[in-house]
Amino acid sequence: MPTTTARRVLPQPCGELSSGVIDALGTTVGSPVSISLAGADPYGRDLHLALHTCYGLHYDAFAGVDPAWEWDPGLLGARAELERVFLAALRADTVAGTDVAHELDELLVVPDENAGVGAFLRDDGEPRHVREYFVHRSILHHQEADPYAWLIPRLRGRAKAALVAVEFDEFGGGRGERIHQRLYADLLAGAGLDPGYLRYLDVVPAPMLALVNMMSLFGLHRALRGAGVGHFASVEITSSPASRRMVDVLERLEADVACVAFYREHVEADAVHEQLMRRDVIGDLLDREPELSESIVFGIRATELLENRFAEHVLACWRADRTSLLDSLEFEGREELSMAVASVDREFRAIRHS
Structure with missing residues (x-):
C-alpha cells in the first residue's frame, strides 16, 4: 500500500x-x-x-x-x-551565439580530468564531502526531469516524440521504483541522509538554487522553450562522463549500493539520451523553428555559467576545509561513520533494484 x-x-x-x-x-x-x-x-x-x-x-x-x-x-x-x-x-553574463552545432560539439569535449568537483572527490574526497555534494544536488534531483515536462506541449513532431522518450526513461520507464527522483531518495538514505523531498533546502546556498530556478524559468515560459531544450541537451550530453567519475569515487569509498546505482543508471541511460537530444529533439526543432538557435545556445551557456558558479563555491569551501553548506550536517566530523552499510542491506537493495 x-x-x-x-x-x-x-x-x-x-x-x-x-x-x-x-x-x-x-x-x-x-x-x-x-x-x-x-x-x-x-x-x-x-x-x-x-x-x-x-x-x-x-x-x-x-x-x-x-x-x-x-x-x-x-x-x-x-x-x-x-x-x-x-x-x-x-x-x-553569457555571450550570445547562434552556432548550435558548435556548442553541442564543445559539450562532447572531455573536460580536464584534474579539475572540478569530480576531480576533488576522486583525489581528496572524504565521505563528508560526498554527503555535502549529495545534499546540494538533492535540490535538483528531487525534481529531476519535472521542469522538462513543460516543454512537451511546446514541441511538435519528431522533437516532441524524442523528448518524451527521454522523459520516459527519467520517469522510470513506467516503474515507480525506477523513477530517477526515487533513485536519488534511495541514494540519500544509503548515504545516511534524510531522503525527504527538499529536506535540505534550508542549508543549501544560492548557487544550486539558482541552477534549479533556471530550469523552472525555462520550463514555465514558452518564449524560453529553446533555452529549455538547450539546457536539457547540455545536461544529457555531459551527464554520462560525470556520472562515470562519480561511480569511481563511490566505489573507492565503498559507498552503499544505492549511491552507486543512481550514477550507474545515468552512465548508461544518458549516453543514449545524448543522441536523441542532439539529432531528434534539437535537429527537428531547428528544422521547424531555425530562429530558436540563439535561444538554444543561451540555454547551454547559461547552464555552464551556473554549474561553474556552483563548482567554484564548493571547491573554495572544501579547499579551505570548511563546509560548503549553510550549516554543518549532523554527522560532519564523525569519520568513523562509514558510507557503507551492512552486507545484508546491500543485498536487499540490490534485489529491490534488479
Whole structure:
C-alpha cells in the first residue's frame, strides 16, 4: 500500500525578498505580496529562495498554504519581477551565439580530468564531502526531469516524440521504483541522509538554487522553450562522463549500493539520451523553428555559467576545509561513520533494484 506523503513546510526566509513571499503565503489568498528589488543580487540566496518558493507552488504543496496561491495575480507579478532580474543577469553574463552545432560539439569535449568537483572527490574526497555534494544536488534531483515536462506541449513532431522518450526513461520507464527522483531518495538514505523531498533546502546556498530556478524559468515560459531544450541537451550530453567519475569515487569509498546505482543508471541511460537530444529533439526543432538557435545556445551557456558558479563555491569551501553548506550536517566530523552499510542491506537493495 502506498504511504501518505507529508506536505513540506515553508522554508526559513533569509532576507526581505524571501520574507515577503513566504510571509504572504501564510495569509489569505489575495493578500499583498510586498517585495522591493532595488539593489537585489541576481545570484543571491534571498532572491533565489523567494523565486524557488514561488516555483514550488507549481510542483508540490506546502503544508498550510492555500493551493489557490499558485495562480494569484499578485504573487505572479512578484515572481515576474524576480525572474526579470535573474534573466537579465543570465543574459548579461553569457555571450550570445547562434552556432548550435558548435556548442553541442564543445559539450562532447572531455573536460580536464584534474579539475572540478569530480576531480576533488576522486583525489581528496572524504565521505563528508560526498554527503555535502549529495545534499546540494538533492535540490535538483528531487525534481529531476519535472521542469522538462513543460516543454512537451511546446514541441511538435519528431522533437516532441524524442523528448518524451527521454522523459520516459527519467520517469522510470513506467516503474515507480525506477523513477530517477526515487533513485536519488534511495541514494540519500544509503548515504545516511534524510531522503525527504527538499529536506535540505534550508542549508543549501544560492548557487544550486539558482541552477534549479533556471530550469523552472525555462520550463514555465514558452518564449524560453529553446533555452529549455538547450539546457536539457547540455545536461544529457555531459551527464554520462560525470556520472562515470562519480561511480569511481563511490566505489573507492565503498559507498552503499544505492549511491552507486543512481550514477550507474545515468552512465548508461544518458549516453543514449545524448543522441536523441542532439539529432531528434534539437535537429527537428531547428528544422521547424531555425530562429530558436540563439535561444538554444543561451540555454547551454547559461547552464555552464551556473554549474561553474556552483563548482567554484564548493571547491573554495572544501579547499579551505570548511563546509560548503549553510550549516554543518549532523554527522560532519564523525569519520568513523562509514558510507557503507551492512552486507545484508546491500543485498536487499540490490534485489529491490534488479
